[in-house]
Amino acid sequence: MNTMNMLDKNLDTTTTKITARDVNVYYGDSHAIKDVNVEIDANTVTAFIGPSGCGKSTFLRCINRMNDTIDVCRVRGDILLDGEDIYDKRVDPVQLRAKVGMVFQKPNPFPKSIYDNVSYGPRIHGLSRNKAEMDEIVEKSLRRAAIWEEVKDRLDAPGTGLSGGQQQRLCIARAIATEPEVLLMDEPCSALDPIATAQVEELIDELRANYSVVIVTHSMQQAARVSQKTAFFHLGNLVEFGPTGQIFTNPEDPRTESYITGRIG
């Protein structure tokens, strides 16, 4: 068994970052996620697609335990990050979320200055020793999020005063400022116009070099453009998971085919 794994790794030269085993999620009485098994690779963009209410966002929020903030939500099964169970009692969800960053559907900059928005995470985690280091972190994060040139002269201006696309890139900068290992994105472009969407997509592709990115999207074109792996969810089940090219050109499951050709959803 061990040698088999070793062989696998050697074959495709990627490492598994997140492993989910038999994950079930319940909201009160409703069963939102049913027996999901998935392996998410490092330095890869993985897209979750599926019709509304299929559980893809719920599953995404399981990966950094954001569902803990919802009282009625229960999670069963194992999710391993680098081989460690994140639902283990010894794991502090607050520490976990520093490692697994998240970008939300609607841009949600804090009502603070642009600088304070980005420095928020590093500050609460004590990532810098002095102002100069913090300046460096802020600049680096803003540069990586491809928004530095637009805001470098007005770092003291409120983050809420930016345009929608700029706000979302600011939120991405904010998320990567804590140097997470995984970046979760919940429909990050759904509130953006096509130009801002293109900028964010380009950014996602660049982020792949440093992070594992998991993105939930309603746009199949977007999934095809940015991801290497795609998972199709339907009614709480993970129907199909594989390389993006294969899912879009040669799906195995009839439900996947129906969805990507627009017959259901």
Add this chain to the structure above:
Amino acid sequence: MPTFWLIVILLALTACGFFGGRRRALASANGNPRDLHSLPVYYGANVAMSIAIPALMTLAIWLLVQPMVIETRVSASLPSEVIAENTSIGLVMGDVRRLSDGLDEAVVQGIFEEKQSFALNTEATDVRAALGTVGVALGSDVRPEVLAAAQQYRQLSSTGKRAMTLVCLMLALGGLALSLRNTNKTFRARNVVERGILALLVLAASLAILTTVGIVFSMLFETINFFGLHTWRDFFFGKTWAPNFRGDSELSMLPLLWGTLYISAIALLVAVPVGLFAAIYLSEYAGSAVRSFAKPLLEILAGIPTIVYGLFALLTVGPLLLKLFGQGEEGLLGLTWMSGATSVLTAGLVMGIMLIPFVSSLSDDIINAVPQTLRDGSLGLGATKSETIRQVVLPAALPGIVGAILLAASRAIGETMIVVMGAGAIAKFSANPFDSMTTITTRVVSQLTGDTDFASPETLVAFALGLSLFVLTLGLNVLALYIVRKYREQYD
């Protein structure tokens, strides 16, 4: 005809108009409501409105204006020597009114005939005795000039009343005829009724505003009277509050203002932290079970009458503080800072308790209005719950919370009962919170309930104080509104 019957007739006409309008509209469409522009009810309502509104409005205005007009005419015709004997024209006119009412009453009870009552003269009949038998007591014997004026008064009143009845009925019938003539199937009754409703809403809104303006003006006139009798320098810049009912008082607002602000500041020191922390707990940490009983429980505090808080201050908090800080053997801490149960601290603490639900329920609403996405964003970065609240939720809610605090402050400044019972009645400048002090509101009460001439500066100062208080709280409210508006859109 008494006014009551006139109103009944107008209402009856209105009801008839409603059904008549409905029927006429239906008839114009040959009984098919689909051919009508509006529902039949609207045609009825249109006719009813055309009858009732002009007639009733005229009636209301007439009832207000007629006594004023008659009064000026009668008082103008009074010979000047009648007034010279008495002190003022107001007293004579009071006699005239009472006499004419008495004569009317006597006619109703059958002592005099209608015609006989107008032909009375003071030599032939003892009018005072006659009126005494119907229960109208006059202060002195009736003089001929006053009787003549009273007769003129009655004459004018009855003429005016007859004219009023006539005009109102004409208006009602005119409205009925005009609106019935307009009623046919193409008439847009619905739009007309809609405009009527709009007018009603505008009327209600302007009534509220006009009342405020009226209050301000009535205070303003009395205040101007006050400053005619007392120098404004003493009121605004004096050092002592020492009303003396023999006159020559020192009436400075400053010691009272100091007491007001001191007590309010202590109240806010109690209410703001407790209220805010309670709001944070209830909105961010408490489970729905705790919330569902704790929130109403907290809001019960807001429903307690302030006089009950006053009793609490007088009977519980005051003696307790005295025991802790008081002089003599009873002082548990061995201190002699406090000499009586009434003090700034007593009133401030109890007022603070009163303001807790005010601050907490407003802040709770404001904290709940901070979008969940902001909390998610912060939690998603690995912030703990309290970091999220301190650094994201509270800054976002801050303008609203400041507004809530300022509203609480203006309540504290205007509070009376707790201060009357808890703070004492001594007006002085002192920084010692264990001293008795008094506030603007309690002095307004004591100056107005005194047994003095209404036109003396000692009484009129109450209006100046009231107006100052009004300006102070208005300023705070405007400031609160400004802050809330200016920063409200931060997270929208």
